[in-house]
Amino acid sequence: MEQNGEKAFRVLLQGGQGEYVEKKSRFIATLRNCESEEEAAAFIEEIKKKYWDARHNCSAYVIGSRGEITRCSDDGEPGGTAGRPMLEVLTGERIRNAAVVVTRYFGGVLLGTGGLVRAYTQAVQEGLKNCVIGRMRPGWKLRVTTDYGGIGKILHLLGNEGIQPLSSNYGEEIVLELMAPARSAQALQNKIVDITGGRAEVEKCQELYYVDKDEAED
Numbered sequence: 001m002e003q004n005g006e007k008a009f010r011v012l013l014q015g016g017q018g019e020y021v022e023k024k025s026r027f028i029a030t031l032r033n034c035e036s037e038e039e040a041a042a043f044i045e046e047i048k049k050k051y052w053d054a055r056h057n058c059s060a061y062v063i064g065s066r067g068e069i070t071r072c073s074d075d076g077e078p079g080g081t082a083g084r085p086m087l088e089v090l091t092g093e094r095i096r097n098a099a100v101v102v103t104r105y106f107g108g109v110l111l112g113t114g115g116l117v118r119a120y121t122q123a124v125q126e127g128l129k130n131c132v133i134g135r136m137r138p139g140w141k142l143r144v145t146t147d148y149g150g151i152g153k154i155l156h157l158l159g160n161e162g163i164q165p166l167s168s169n170y171g172e173e174i175v176l177e178l179m180a181p182a183r184s185a186q187a188l189q190n191k192i193v194d195i196t197g198g199r200a201e202v203e204k205c206q207e208l209y210y211v212d213k214d215e216a217e218d
Helices: 037-050 083-092 112-129 151-161 182-195
Strands: 009-014 016-022 025-033 056-063 069-073 098-105 132-146 167-170 174-181 201-217
Touching: 009 025, 009 201, 016 112, 025 112, 037 056, 037 069, 037 098, 056 083, 069 083, 083 098, 083 112, 098 112, 132 151, 132 182, 151 174, 151 182, 174 182, 182 201
Parallel strands: none
Antiparallel strands: 009 132, 016 025, 025 098, 056 069, 056 098, 132 174, 132 201, 167 174
């Protein structure tokens, strides 16, 4: 997912669950945000214990901002019919740091390879519909140091840019910390210096990804 030249990915701000039924077989997809392989493994075991009486608990997860770590399991289904299609839904949607388990209660009718792939894919898609998804965007954490004569102009500028300070400290000087999109951080830095006549100092502290809450998706 690349918008205006910036690389972004999606995360689960809130996990969810969805269900798909195919020829009396129930496929229950449960999704959760997981920041590490250990979290993902613990989540998968939790769901397996919860649905201990199910025929299969297939799983997949993607860890890392670039999807560096991916794993999937068919849990007894024919090879490539469950875990891989589930994983492809996550990677295709550019969702990172997430795990999904699809629990199958067998309905007595064999679905065949194509039917299984379709069912597991559809189950994950149904689960995603019930998650809250946010976009992670590359940005810069900025520290702005100014005097009391310049703070009003800076806050007015930030309001126009739709940026809320992360923190503010009013002492002999005023220090603000804020997040700015990577593509516009330098321009914002220049604007702050210009409107204060050079009295404000802007320091780039850290380059990182942050959640764009304005682009959260239900």
